[in-house]
Amino acid sequence: xxxxxxxxxxxxxxxxxxxxxxxxxxxxxxxxxxxxxxxxxxxxxxxxxxxxxxxxxxxxxxxxxxxxxxxxxxxxxxxxxxxxxxxxxxxxxxxxxxxxxxxxxxxxxxxxxxxxxxx
Amino acid sequence: xxxxxxxxxxxxxxxxxxxxxxxxxxxxxxxxxxxxxxxxxxxxxxxxxxxxxxxxxxxxxxxxxxxxxxxxxxxxxxxxxxxxxxxxxxxxxxxxxxxxxxxxxxxxxxxx
Numbered sequence: 001x002x003x004x005x006x007x008x009x010x011x012x013x014x015x016x017x018x019x020x021x022x023x024x025x026x027x028x029x030x031x032x033x034x035x036x037x038x039x040x041x042x043x044x045x046x047x048x049x050x051x052x053x054x055x056x057x058x059x060x061x062x063x064x065x066x067x068x069x070x071x072x073x074x075x076x077x078x079x080x081x082x083x084x085x086x087x088x089x090x091x092x093x094x095x096x097x098x099x100x101x102x103x104x105x106x107x108x109x110x111x112x113x114x115x116x117x118x119x
Numbered sequence: 120x121x122x123x124x125x126x127x128x129x130x131x132x133x134x135x136x137x138x139x140x141x142x143x144x145x146x147x148x149x150x151x152x153x154x155x156x157x158x159x160x161x162x163x164x165x166x167x168x169x170x171x172x173x174x175x176x177x178x179x180x181x182x183x184x185x186x187x188x189x190x191x192x193x194x195x196x197x198x199x200x201x202x203x204x205x206x207x208x209x210x211x212x213x214x215x216x217x218x219x220x221x222x223x224x225x226x227x228x229x230x231x
Binding site for chain 1: 123155160161162163164165168208210217218219221222223224
């Protein structure tokens with residue numbers, strides 16, 4: 001079974017430019033997470049989706065960050081405009097509800113991440 | 120709010136040494152506890168988990184016991200290998216809410 005897929009793996013942009021990250025979760029996983037991981041730190045949640053609904057976006061900087069999960073499968077995270085402080089690894093993860101679709105309750109599966117560098 | 124605190128690294132050990140990475144948590148409910156491992160250039164992988172007090176999670180020679188009385192979930196391994204070099208993250212999830220909180224990670228370096 002394929003894992004969580006993210007693209008691109010690396011992105012280098014200049015400040016004030018827009019950037020978008022894409023995530024394809026494990027098939028059947030209804031919960032999708034976007035995290036930001038700064039160097040030397042643990043992941044910090046940006047947004048969590050249950051199917052197509054954003055159920056927790058309290059940590060998403062809404063002035064420049066946006067996300068969508070149309071049809072409750074793939075998701076896109078966008079930053080516009082990017083700032084120097086946005087340089088980080090952006091991780092996508094997915095999980096299923098109570099053992100459905102081959103997952104266990106509360107177990108997340110992570111993608112490899114997108115390393116963003118803003119110059 | 121809920122949070123996880125883990126010992127700062129890096130931790131440097133010789134091969135076959137005993138490993139302990141401390142993790143304590145704060146939670147209002149009955150969380151599940153996890154250890155994730157991140158190898159260089161890769162995403163986080165679940166190493167082990169425990170879903171209730173006194174449960175012991177184990178995998179690949181690593182183990183951790185959910186201690187409610189001390190709110191701890193320390194990671195241990197009896198004999199580390201060079202291939203265990205990675206960053207280890209302790210995490211908890213809210214009971215029933217699918218929300219996860221991660222520690223800041225502990226880098227482990229194992230020397231031959």
